[in-house]
Amino acid sequence: MEGVDHLADERNKAEFDVEVMKIVWAGSRHAFEVSDRIARLVASDPVFEKSNRARLSRKELFKSTLRKCAHAFKRIIELRLTEEEAGRLRHFIDQPAYVDLHWGMFVPAIKGQGTEEQQKKWLSLANKMQIIGCYAQTELGHGSNVQGLETTATFDPKTDEFVIHTPTQTASKWWPGGLGKVSTHAVVYARLITNGKDYGIHGFIVQLRSLEDHSPLPNITVGDIGTKMGNGAYNSMDNGFLMFDHVRIPRDQMLMRLSKVTRDGKYVPSDVPKQLVYGTMVYVRQAIVADASIALSRAVCIATRYSAVRRQFGAHNGGIETQVIDYKTQQNRLFPLLASAYAFRFVGEWLKWLYTDVTERLAASDFATLPEAHACTAGLKSLTTTATADAIEECRKLCGGHGYLWCSGLPELFAVYVPACTYEGDNVVLQLQVARFLMKTVAQLGSGKVPVGTTAYMGRAAHLLQCRSGVQKAEDWLNPDAVLEAFEARALRMAVTCAKNLSKFENQEQGFQELLADLVEAAIAHCQLIVVSKFIAKLEQDIGGKGVKKQLNNLCYIYALYLLHKHLGDFLSTNSITPKQASLANDQLRSLYSQVRPNAVALVDAFNYTDHYLNSVLGRYDGNVYPKLFEEAWKDPLNDSVVPDGYHEYLRPVLKQQLRTARL
Numbered sequence: 001m002e003g004v005d006h007l008a009d010e011r012n013k014a015e016f017d018v019e020v021m022k023i024v025w026a027g028s029r030h031a032f033e034v035s036d037r038i039a040r041l042v043a044s045d046p047v048f049e050k051s052n053r054a055r056l057s058r059k060e061l062f063k064s065t066l067r068k069c070a071h072a073f074k075r076i077i078e079l080r081l082t083e084e085e086a087g088r089l090r091h092f093i094d095q096p097a098y099v100d101l102h103w104g105m106f107v108p109a110i111k112g113q114g115t116e117e118q119q120k121k122w123l124s125l126a127n128k129m130q131i132i133g134c135y136a137q138t139e140l141g142h143g144s145n146v147q148g149l150e151t152t153a154t155f156d157p158k159t160d161e162f163v164i165h166t167p168t169q170t171a172s173k174w175w176p177g178g179l180g181k182v183s184t185h186a187v188v189y190a191r192l193i194t195n196g197k198d199y200g201i202h203g204f205i206v207q208l209r210s211l212e213d214h215s216p217l218p219n220i221t222v223g224d225i226g227t228k229m230g231n232g233a234y235n236s237m238d239n240g241f242l243m244f245d246h247v248r249i250p251r252d253q254m255l256m257r258l259s260k261v262t263r264d265g266k267y268v269p270s271d272v273p274k275q276l277v278y279g280t281m282v283y284v285r286q287a288i289v290a291d292a293s294i295a296l297s298r299a300v301c302i303a304t305r306y307s308a309v310r311r312q313f314g315a316h317n318g319g320i321e322t323q324v325i326d327y328k329t330q331q332n333r334l335f336p337l338l339a340s341a342y343a344f345r346f347v348g349e350w351l352k353w354l355y356t357d358v359t360e361r362l363a364a365s366d367f368a369t370l371p372e373a374h375a376c377t378a379g380l381k382s383l384t385t386t387a388t389a390d391a392i393e394e395c396r397k398l399c400g401g402h403g404y405l406w407c408s409g410l411p412e413l414f415a416v417y418v419p420a421c422t423y424e425g426d427n428v429v430l431q432l433q434v435a436r437f438l439m440k441t442v443a444q445l446g447s448g449k450v451p452v453g454t455t456a457y458m459g460r461a462a463h464l465l466q467c468r469s470g471v472q473k474a475e476d477w478l479n480p481d482a483v484l485e486a487f488e489a490r491a492l493r494m495a496v497t498c499a500k501n502l503s504k505f506e507n508q509e510q511g512f513q514e515l516l517a518d519l520v521e522a523a524i525a526h527c528q529l530i531v532v533s534k535f536i537a538k539l540e541q542d543i544g545g546k547g548v549k550k551q552l553n554n555l556c557y558i559y560a561l562y563l564l565h566k567h568l569g570d571f572l573s574t575n576s577i578t579p580k581q582a583s584l585a586n587d588q589l590r591s592l593y594s595q596v597r598p599n600a601v602a603l604v605d606a607f608n609y610t611d612h613y614l615n616s617v618l619g620r621y622d623g624n625v626y627p628k629l630f631e632e633a634w635k636d637p638l639n640d641s642v643v644p645d646g647y648h649e650y651l652r653p654v655l656k657q658q659l660r661t662a663r664l
């Protein structure tokens, strides 16, 4: 029945103004309007059709991606879209492509590490896409260990050039997105050698392909690293390999903002502090956190709508069966993910602010908060991407068997999303960076150095190491101070325990290696505190609209109390709460689930995703799931013919043989 809204009853139950919540989710009325307009523009354009992706071969998929990117480029020019609108357009096309790396890594690398002169030259070409670039750091043998990269850039004073070379197979660049087939240029990271001395890893702009016929330049070997996980999914991207055989580039193609090599081969570090590189990392990682909230909200939107449509068991006297969303087990798995989507959205919003703050401070030569901002973004990238990848898989299970179908949208979403746990820093390696920073901060407590930003709570160590939670009844867990104090006490006590254990080792580095697992847990506790505190801070903002604040309040405490339940061992072993208080937190959590239940569908409607963008039969806005599942099934290539290909060759002979045996 086309046109019927099967979820209308659910929408009528909502106790808040969904239109206002859409604006809260988008960040502002302006952001909502831009996003809404561009999403509809993409959805109505047949070139951006995406439902057939799983059925395309890798070659067809790649070609269709090039077509979509070219069409997007054309539309951006024809419609004179602003930078913001163009960004939204690329986002809603929703197919990983070379442009993501061009705008997301190549351009920021030049902005962050290039001198003004270099920026002027290269960005004017890159911004008009007269050149297309990628970010070539990782090699076959080394990814996380950047200092272990082997590609060399040796200065030749005779010709005023760098010679870029791949000395071993493991030195081959391996993974850069957009490298395999598309990019004309790359920012290549290599060991800088001048006057026989190795000065470590630096960035160089290297042309890879001809701008005339796109063939690789002499002495450059380049290609695609092969098919990746999942149908469609990330396979629209040409992640590549790259080898150099003594390729020469002019000296001024070394990115020289942080250090340079002079005409006579002298290595000169600039006055600009090295931490400037952190600025670019903060930018890239805040974008990844924003993406986490988007991927998670898509999965949750699908699982929530389908959980309201799906009915199993419970029909009495000819009545209708129970919606699976009404089972407490379903709520206990789904609603914390819904709450996490909002939590990550708001922490992402705050990170965006942090980036602006960091940029302004850098401009004023204030570098004091930079290490803290860097540790915090590394940790939040790790925390949110790990949780999102796990959550997408949980949403697939929440949709039962149908969640496993490609047309549910969840398998592809998972396959596209899961590498976020690895790229831009392996998530464990990133938490270890946070842990090092925390250990340093703990070591400085009492030295007069005041912890700043997200570590400010450590400055109240005297109180937090002693305090006892005052929670006496379930409702006390709705008090922001009680929640924050429990999370702060847990995080600080875990960090201090690690520091104490570290101090037992004579060799600090050996101790660090021994305690890696505990250190990661302490870093995670610190990062969870950041997310909870930023959600609570969001509630303090002036948010209007009937019932909107109340819903956000419920989601905030679901997020916090779900974490408390999940990491109960930490909270109890650090004496941050008692077993009785843990039990009260559970009581409160159950009550919050009941309050969210009537609002659940409206809370995912607030994400304002078009059916085109969700690309999920189970997550359709109208909930018309079953007929559409059949439609999708009929479209499958296996249903092209009644008698399958291979029947006469393989199936018939087996059947014949079996029939003969049966007659005997």
Ligand SMILES: Cc1cc2nc3c(=O)[nH]c(=O)nc-3n(C[C@H](O)[C@H](O)[C@H](O)COP(=O)(O)OP(=O)(O)OC[C@H]3O[C@@H](n4cnc5c(N)ncnc54)[C@H](O)[C@@H]3O)c2cc1C
Residues within 6 Å of the ligand: 101, 105, 135, 136, 137, 138, 141, 142, 143, 144, 145, 174, 175, 176, 177, 234, 239, 419, 422, 423, 424, 425, 426, 427, 428, 429, 432, 516
């Ligand atoms: C889809 C995708 C796109 C990518 N795009 C790009 C790109 O555009 N450009 C680019 O340059 N690179 C890119 N990469 C590469 C990516 O940045 C690296 O894969 C990433 O940094 C992880 O490094 P690795 O592969 O060496 O992992 P490894 O470091 O080998 O990790 C293997 C395991 O060892 C563990 N481990 C490693 N070191 C430590 C340690 N010190 N302590 C404890 N445990 C440790 C890790 O936690 C992990 O479990 C991409 C990767 C993927 C998957």
